[in-house]
Amino acid sequence: MVVSLLLALPAAAGLWLVTAGRATPPRLARPLAAASALGTAVLAVLVLVTGSQVDRAWLPELGLRWSFAADGISAPLLLLTAGIGLVVTAHAWVELPPGGSPAGYLGCLLLVETGALATFTARDAVLFLVAFEVVLVPMWVLVGRYGDRRDPRARADAAGRFVLYTAAGSSTLLVGILLLVVSTGTADLRELADGAGAALGPGRQLAVALLLVLGLAVKVPVLPLHTWLPPAHTTAPTAGSVLLAAVLLKMGTYGLVRLPLATVPDGFGRLAPVLAVAGAVGVVWGGLVCLVERDLKRLVAYSSVAHMGFVVLALASGSETGVQAALLANVAHGLVAALLFVLVGGLKQRWGSVDLAVRRPALRETSPRLGLALVVGLAASLGLPGLATFWGELLALYSAWAPAGDRPRGVFVAAAVLAAVGAALAAAYALRVAGLVWAGDRPAADAGTGTDAVGVERWVLVTLAGAVVVLGVAPMLVLSSTADAVAGLGGLR
Amino acid sequence: MSPWLLVAVPALASLVGVVVRREDRWAGAVAVLAGGLTLLLAGIAWVLEPGSTAGHVLDLPVGGLDLPLATATDPARLAVATVVALVALAVQAYSTWYLGADDRYGQFAATVSLFTAAMLLVVVSADLVLTLVGWEVMGWCSYLLIGHWSRRPEARRAALKAFLVTRVADIGFVLGVVGFVAGAGTSGLSGVVGAWREPTGCLQEQLAAGAPLPEALGACDAPDGRARTVLLVLLVVGVLGKSAQVPFQDWLPDAMEGPTPASALIHAATMVAAGTVVLAGLHPLLADSPTARWVLGVAVSVSMLLAAVLAFAQSDLKRMLAWSTVSQVGVMLSAVAAAPPADGPDAGLLHLWSHALFKSLLFLALGWAAVAAGGTAAVRMRGSASATPVLRAALLVGFLSLAGVPLVVGGVSKEHVLAAAYDGAVAGDGPGVLVLVALVLTSAATAAYATRGYLLLTAHRRDRPRAGTVTPAAPAVLWALTGASVLGGLVVLTGSFALHQVSLLWLVLTVLVVGVGVALALVGGLDRDPAEVLARRLVPYADRGLGVDGLYRRVVARPVLRLARVVAYVDTEVVDGYVRGTALATRAAGWLGSRLHRGERSSTAVGLVVGGALLLGAVGVLGWS
């Protein structure tokens, strides 16, 4: 019951805002959206507390059930999504992108949140896919209509690329899911996970795993399927980027855990070396591009590619530690990316562009609060202990070094070494940004002071930075939530 | 009392410090009080309850891996913790004067607190992952501290360089930690040491049997001898980076762009010395692995001697101290590298203890003198300390200690290091002989540049140099550290460090070597700069650190950036090419299709129908039969 409400509340508010309430003035739409997001967050907590679930037939012809529930694996992501939903709706007080009605914008944010929540709670493979698709259109609208005003062509290109690329992924995913469902005769994710693919022959397992991994890899994104991400991030409005990085990408990794890893472990195991190498190369690749990227927003996007590389590497290892690491790194990256995108969005709003080639006075001098938040974000980005990303990425390295028994250890150790090199690159690009933006390369004397973060923006930053620190100091908040559920995944060894 | 308290107090202080960073007085009060409290706690712990190990304060459920996050409080660690706390307190108190007028003092104090917490974490940690946490946090703090005056491009560059060089070396450290933990299944130090102490020869056998390396790796997941050697070398590489040993030495002199108290902290008691603590913890493994010992021994031998010579020829006195740090850290590590298993690493830790005292003393004294003189160049600082008794006393004790004159703290520890190296040389399977020779030569060179430093700073000047305006904090700190440097050697009597008896022979030898060094420095008489006399041609090279910076750029930075450009190009033009290619192909197909349908002729339509039917019929008949 509560879980139905959890989905219905943002869906109803979002739909109303994009349809009937499209003309609602911002003064009413903002509180409404924020209230819905707050209500959703409360409901998310309630769902976790009460263990609410709903399970009824929806499409019996397809064996498809209307089945939503949260378990340990989805709990952190559920909270993350609800929290980010609050953040983005609150951020509307800071920035309301032009391009369409404000209410429509807020509605799209809520709809994306709905889709993500549904994805994280879906207990049925086909329903998972349907939920997976829900985010596409609102996100497309966010990028395509409310995105960067300067270049309409680039905007259309980025939006189209996002939606088509991810649709290609989800179509592949659909085929994989259908093959899995027809092979096993059930679409229930729990049953599928319990069966762990025992009903499938090795060839079928491999085919299913390949399709599932390919489809989800687009969303994660895994190198070389990542090229939709940078344009989408660069173009999307701040809140859109935050949702994209903090929530949408997580749907991909979550899917990897729920689908191939849990349901066809043997097939996944055969793909794992490729995935591990792709992840590790992604870490290095993203890091290298960040070293020379000029647009700060694009840079953060590529750093996302690098961070998700760690997550993929950990998942590929197939050990319990690896999955734990991946889930932790997943949430951590969500927080860090949200923090960085809010910051960069703020900077873009102030400066007009975030071209790193433009010499600017030190942020730590002109806007100390933004500067502090930036330093926290960058430090987290380079994996500083005490901040969120460290644990996940260290454990990812560990799990790659000691992968599950059936994995080719040589490949995984090589991937771990590569990823460790990538971590050093992360330091290089993070400090490059710190040097150019935070410390500044223009004397402050001729700049005057910029406007610092005040009001909502300040609190958004404080919240996100605080969450980054808290998760860094207390990673067990996530780990203990996921531990039992991960241990229950049949395919792990 | 939990050793976590030692870490928590400065960590909390840094958190509070960030919150109140705008109010200098509050920030200073928080920092100094927390520093004092930490010192008190460390002292109490040292005196009252050494020898406990605690684990599992945090329960991290991460599958099969055991993460006890254990701490250990054996006497040697607590002694080191105490001296760290002492130096940190000194630096905090000193900073209230030195950076009193700085607009970012609050941040500085908070960062120093965090730095202290991180170092104390490394010291009390009995868990490799915890060690890594402290290790990395120190690196980050060093970036903030060195780049404190970020308005100056040199400071920004130095900070960047310091962090990047150490971080690159840390690739080795991280992999080493991960590898050891993975082999043992636990991150607890005792567990790791226990598991890796008796390694198998699996890899060796597999490789000998002709299996390729990846397969052999897959076959051997138990702790293995070869793997242990590789992992130890990786760890050693990380330590060399953080400790600014060859080939990573060049970041440290540049780091002198940071405020002097920060330099004192980084050099004396924390970051660069942390490697000694880490390797001391792993000494049972290290001592068993000649290859790793040799790597470490060669690197530190080269480092200590090279750095001592370069220190002698520096035209900037602060950079002279920096190079002396490189050299002295080399001395500490050499004890770990050379000491045979029976001796243990405590000679290195003892030198860490003494180096912390006298190096912080020297830095803080030099900082005061430099403020008075308005710069740190040798020419400008000449005689700048001559008029201030406290400075003269501090410098005298500090340089005596640095030179290793017996009975002051530096002398005591250096004798133990020499003794350990001698034991190693006698035992014969490690780099003992090399280290011993390097140590003797380094001692002489050290004495020479220490003499030079003292002579220059206290030289007589016609015009009476200004003493500078100081708050009482600065002289108090200097007096305290001077006293500690004189009496610090008594620590050997507490038995905190597991040391062997040192024979009188070493005392005599030390005096001799130091004497040679001092004599060397005095060849040109008391009034002339010995560097001018002995090594005038070397000075320009020494100032540039032998041009290693250019080497870093050419060998690492530029190729990486070039690779990055290639990757960025490939990313947008090749990897994305297939995406654009798809779009292009679709458009082309659409164009082609609409060309075909342009005529919209009915006869074509009918022709298509007939042709399609024939095709389909053919397909059907052929396909079905």
Place this chain on the structure above:
Amino acid sequence: MIHLLGPYLLAAVLVGLGVAGVAVRRNAVLLLVGVELVLSGGLVLLVTTQAAGADRWAAGSVLPLFVVTVAAAEVVVALAVVLAAFRARGSIDLDAPATAQDAP
């Protein structure tokens, strides 16, 4: 049943002729003629089948009646359309331009 070869061949020839006519003719009426040839081929086939072995409802004989009726109705409509086309553009060439502007 060798004696049925003739009718089958006749049907094939009719269909072939018709298809050829449809394929090459651009005049609407001649095209109609081609279509009728194909149709008659189909009718011959039906009837032959009936002769070869009767089905339950003698459909081979009944169906041609339906088909002929429908074809007649079709031709009525077809001629009406052809007439309309001729009125509208003065030609019953199938490939005459669709609009006056397109005309050369």
Place this chain on the structure above:
Amino acid sequence: MSTVVSVDLLVLAPALAPVLGVVLLLVGDALAPGRAGGRWALPVAACVLVGGAVAAVRAALVAAEDPARTLCLPAPGDACLWSAGPRASALQAGVLLAAAAALALVHEAAALRRDTAVTATLLLAATTGGVAVAAARDLGGWLVALELATVPVVALVALRGTRPATHGALGLLVTSLASFALLVLGAGLWLTATGEPTFSSAAAAGAWEDPQRRAVLALAVALLVAGLGFKLSLVPFHAWTPQVYPRADLGTTAFLAGASKLSATAALLVLVSALAGVVDGPGPALVLGLPAALSLLLGTVLALRQEDPARLLAWSTVAQAGWVLLPLTALSEDGLRAAAAYVLTYATATLVAFAAVSRAGARSLEQTRGLLRRDPLAGGALALALLVLAGLPPGVVGLVVKILAVSAPVAAGVWPMVAVAVVAVVLGIAVYLRWLVVLPGPRREGDARAGGEPPRGWASATVLVVGTALLAVASVLPHLLLTAVG
């Protein structure tokens, strides 16, 4: 041995209702020619269509267990010429409602023309054929009904009288004639191969067993598919579609795109249901898969280039016809159901799109810019319809039927078709989003229609409201749709 054929009028009601309408109209027109411009004809036609739809729905509900059969012949064989299971009944209801929607669009443009009664008569006649073919089980009934569904439409197109319209009609005519010839030929071959004048599994199975007859069966099926391919606008039998859609009036086009496709699919289902479960292997799949794949690819790729909404919808029809055929390549019961569900969804969405285009009076995509603000009903309905066609939530029903359509070949292991489907999904999204993106655009200065002109026409509004409501309900409860198609 009685020779009396049993007749159950109630079962036949869906087909009889439009026949009744035709009679009424003809009589009425004969009694009072040209009265009130013949506008009275439309409400009458609409009434009989809705009545027929009600009858079809009733039949669907009654037939849930057992197909409603009538026109049963006495022994031997004891076969019924009319057999409407729930799926056929649902398709019949769809045909009738789609015809009613087309009628509404005709009404919208009726002020321009005088011969409304004729139009309505032709429309009803075609509808009768479309309804009858869904339930026909014998070759004769099937052929006649199919042609009854086609020939009046040719006349409808030509009726507009303009030069482009006659050009389009000519194209339609010759293609339809050619395909009729193919159908007859195919029917003859079917009879030759199976010796049965009915589409029954038993007949097909008999022919499948014998290698010689199997080849004839293959040829028969290929020709029948080719003949139906014309009606479904499958490549390469599609060329008339982009010629006719933009040139006929919107009502006729809507009929072609909606009712006509439904009846063609119904006819195809009759054929394939005889094969399903009997034949298997790559050959039979290829006969259906080849046109399906070509339609999917060519239709989408060309739809991507169109600027005229009618042309875009024409090519989209081609692509969607490929989608309808896709699940049939599995030659399974699930595939039949998926095709029926797909075509119903497609027809609803397309009719909504045509109604919106008719309301907006748009001749280019650019003219629909800002439609969401200008006319929220048309804009919103169009947006939902496009999303359904693209298969993206919130048009969940579009996604569900796509999932169904893909799941059948996946289950049967027809991998090439699955690969084509994946490509087609992505390209299809590009097609519809390209249109969708202009809908919420800003008000255009200088656009005469943009000035807040009040929305017109209750008829198209009804189509929009009913269509959108159907799509919305099916999106929330797709189960209803699937129950309807069995």
